[in-house]
Amino acid sequence: MMRFLLLFSRQGKLRLQKWFTAMTDREKKKIIREMTTIVLARQPRSCNFLQWKDLKIIYKRYASLYFCLGVENQENELLALEVIHRYVELLDKYFGNVCELDIIFNFEKAYFILDEFLMGGEIQETSKQIVNRAIESSDMLQEDDHSEWYEVELFGP
């Protein structure tokens, strides 16, 4: 099971945080601090996996943005790396050539995408098409909409 996902910039600025298990604010802050220091100190071209306390940390850098995933010990590291990659692909598909600024200015969208992709610390849906369809159709809602047609769009006829 995944425990948390953090996105932070090269300067150590947090861009997105997702916690899959209950944690106090204090613990969260501590983890964020430790993760940014540890991950940012890593040399380029070194191993993407770390052991931290009883967790496996899997991180990957995409341009200026670091994706850092904390998983439980029995999880598969390579698979976790692909979880990160699939998330990037999903962001890319939604934003079209995603860049850090997209995520800064539309972080709530990044969260919505993540919620369709992962749920309760596990993979929920791996298909790019389906995740995207779910996000876009709820994006298109209008306030006075009577939610008939998009349901067809989202869930199939």
Added chain:
Amino acid sequence: MSDVVEKTLTALPSLLSLDSQPGSAKLSTNSKLGNLIRGITELTSKHEEEKLIQRELLSIKEQVSSPNTTMRQMKELMVRTIYCEMLGYQASFSYIHAIKLAQQGNVLEKRVGYLAVSLFLDESHELLLLLVNTVLKDLQSTNLIEVCMALTVVSQMFPKDMIPAILPLVEEKLSHSKEIIRRKAVLALYKFYLIAPNQVQHIHNKFRKALCDKDPGVMSASLHIYLQLIQENPEGYKDLTVSFVTILKQVVAGKLPMDFNYHCVPAPWLQIHLLRILSLLGKNDQSTSEIMYEILDESLRRAEMNHNITYAILYECVKCIYTIHPKSDLLEKAAKCIGNFVLSSRINLKYLGLKALTYVVQQDPKLVLQHQMTIIECLDHPDLIIKRETLELLFRITNAQNVTVIVEKMLDFLRVSKDDHTTIDLVGKVAELAEKYATDNEWFIETMNTVFSVGGDMMQPDIPNSFLKLLLDGFDSVEEDRKLRLFAVNSYISLLQGEPSRLPQRFLQVISWVLGEYSHLNGDLEPDVVLRLLAKLLDMKSSSSETKSWVLMAMTKLCSGGAALSVAREVSETYGSSMDTMLRQRAQELQHLSQDSQLQTRVLPQSSSQEAVEVDSSLSFLDWFVSEALAAGAAPYKPPHQRQEEMSRSKALSLEPYGLSLPISMSSCSVADRQSPTLLSMSSGLSGDSTELSHKGSSTTLKLDGVKRVWGREGYLAQREPEEEAAQVETPAPLQSPSQQGDKDSSHSQAPTPTQTPESEQEKQQLASSLFVGLASQSSASLMGKSEQTSQRFRRKARSPDKSLSSSEQLTNPLGSPSSGADNLLLDCSISSELVSAPEQTHLQSLDLTAANSACDAPDGDTKGRKTLSRDDSVSAADVTPHEDPDRPKDLRLASYLPAELSGLSGLPHSEITLVCSNQSLDLSACHVQKDDSLEFVVFIKNSSDTSVHQVQVQVSCEELEVSCVCDSPAEELKSHSVTVCQYRLTVKRPSVYFELAGVVHYQLPAGSLQTEQFSHKLPLKSFIRPLAVSTEDYGTMWLAFSHDTKQNLPLLSDEQEPLTATLNVLKKKLQLHVVEIIGKEGIVACCLRPDQPCLLHCREHAGMLAVWLRSPVPDLPDCLLYHCQRALRER
């Protein structure tokens, strides 16, 4: 794909100036959030940022509380608040508004509201209760998007106690027509299972339906639950193996829709999930493993593409193959796979290769040998992570021959590593290896010195503790002990003469203790020299007061005569007026003892450490003091937890039932009052009112009960001899041959790298031979892993089962350090002057106890006589109440051997007689009989051979139970095909769901050889439960006095006329509970294990469930009882 993304991301600066491309990045350049973000990026200092955010938050606060703010504006405000929180600024004022937004907004706004809630609050936040209604409403909504959102938020965070409220609605969604809803519902239930497994127990069959769902997405979601369930109980799901294999087959063959593909690989997540489940099912189970061999082979074959995701599958396959029952050709393929990982130029794969090697090394040490050169290279890898993993691997292959090299590598790593967690972990491993395989004293002490200096104050406290214990207990030879201790003393003296201020506190404490105990071993060392060195530690600013107190204790042991006295006087004067009471106490002791050498030799005899210290942990010698104080009107003692509870209770409003009319603190006080005088006069074993203490003792007091027994003279002598023999028999594997073989192997498997100079290559070869020595030879391959098999130099005399517990207290409390007996006496001295009487009393008490024990054994002969008389094969089976399995004649025949008082005449039913152990000469069966006040456990020993056996003796024990024998040591001679019976009375010491009785039977065959056979028998807690008849008033008083409680919802038998009564009746019948009273929708029930181990249940009908609240003075009893209630209701 990743390259494309990375390229775009690097083009980022140019994007800044451009407007976003159409239809893509929706940069809200002129929104308020945009302004805020830009504002922040323009700032240069943290301070300015703080000011800006505070201003922003202030304006947000104003707006959200204004009644004119529309939901749409609220949504925008909430997004900004989320941003501020992400930067680390608290905006707790907005939490309630986030909930409001989720409640009142339209779908778009609701989405932001839910997001804000899930980011702001955690499971235990009280505001979450306000969300329950919103979630309920949305779950029932006709708008599917709202249902999705509700399910998402529920799986993200939901108060545990409120799960029952929404559970039926989520369950209902399992049969929803849309697959996305079913999938989310399954995942939500998975989450519930993780945080509150009891709540979803009743829907296990629905999980099966989800597993068979026609949609692969729903099916794969249900695998999360199954993985969890199978992890907990692999036996219960073996029947599903075939289904899982079939699913995997279909996936691997590409039968799933394209949607599930990931980079052309069919559903990798699903595949890996299934592989993990299979490895759990196939572990230690040959027949189940056989079902999966084919598909594992297929998976290995299919995963050939050069992509990360295929490697992920391969890795999981390999792990599975090594976990399940081995099959040679699969193992071969898996080993090749690991080889590819290890040799890969990709660092991630190399890392996993090392991990895999670590995982398989115990099964397949040869594989490590094949890759030894790669491992050597990894040891010098620039990436610390790789190095660290290599050390982990080496740790697993350490033996007596390579320990020096490996420990050296580990210490090298420790010196450069900056990560605390790694340091703590590795320091522990070095200490373990050093103790296990130490080659000589010098090396051991020096290694431990490095461990203490590097590990510092971070390391686990049990490392210094077990080190001291090792010094204290010594080994097989007195001379060796002396040498080791002497070496430690000398080494520490030279450390203290250097720069002691650099040493960590823990190390200083170890040094002080060792010098205090053993510096007399060095005849050349004057005590005053040691004292001066120690005094220097006291003057150091960096020394903590804990360290100082260790130092003072050491000085107290050393301050005899001569020049030492003046140092002692000086020190005790300085610290005699210290503000720290502990230090003051120690200084006083130092002063008194240094002046009275007679007292000192009595209190701190130099040889004391060699002998087991008798400790009266109950402090019974203070009973007179307590009773006098009580008589003089002092308040009775209450253990800390009780005090704390009362404090918290009196602060909060009393919301508990039964307590309305009583002032709470008064009532529990009176309970304690009532108990105290009787307890005091009756038993000296429990002094004061510490009945609670004796239950809870483990956590609040020094646990010294076990110490005496384990370290007692007889205790270790008994174990010592066989160990000595073992040490003599074991001979170290030949040094030369394995290393040569190792070299040969390496040259086989790997060609030397051409770029390297021959010398460095030679160096590596050398290193390899020293690292992998002992691995190649067949005999020593088995040396790995298990410590028992190794030839240890530092062989402990005996291992105390609660070593960690007792020792962990040693560092935090110098009072409990190994010479604690002496310290306690010392304490007594300062409390009362009755020093002389105390030990005597202790002694008397222990005598009494043994007398009582033998008294308990005495009447055996009598009962036995009676029983052998009644043993008659002609007694008809009708006499006894055959409880179960009437078609097993063997049982019936055995039942006739039941002791008269237990057999059918008295109407006591006995449980089914089960065979617990059987060999060619003896058949042992057992059953239990429930008596009103106890449980009688009966063992039937039947001689099934044709010759008679002699000296049959049975011993039964259980950690959680008190076993007293009613009738033991049966016949001197057991004739062929005759039966004898042993009877034991069992009472509960510590509740547990099941009690595992362990038994041993000794007997002598006619040939004269002594035989031993072990058996075990499992008893449920259920058998110990007795009804407790109390009145409602008494119930109320008791309820308030009990401190351990637990709450849970149980299924209600709702199909009955009166569900509550029906449910309680089931419990009454199955568990023998006593139903005290049923009033409307509430019922109170009571039971007990022994009269002094009651448990009360308060049951309430609520929302179609039975809300049960259990309370008891006995820890764990409510939880264990609850388990049986659940089972009873489920099995109905």
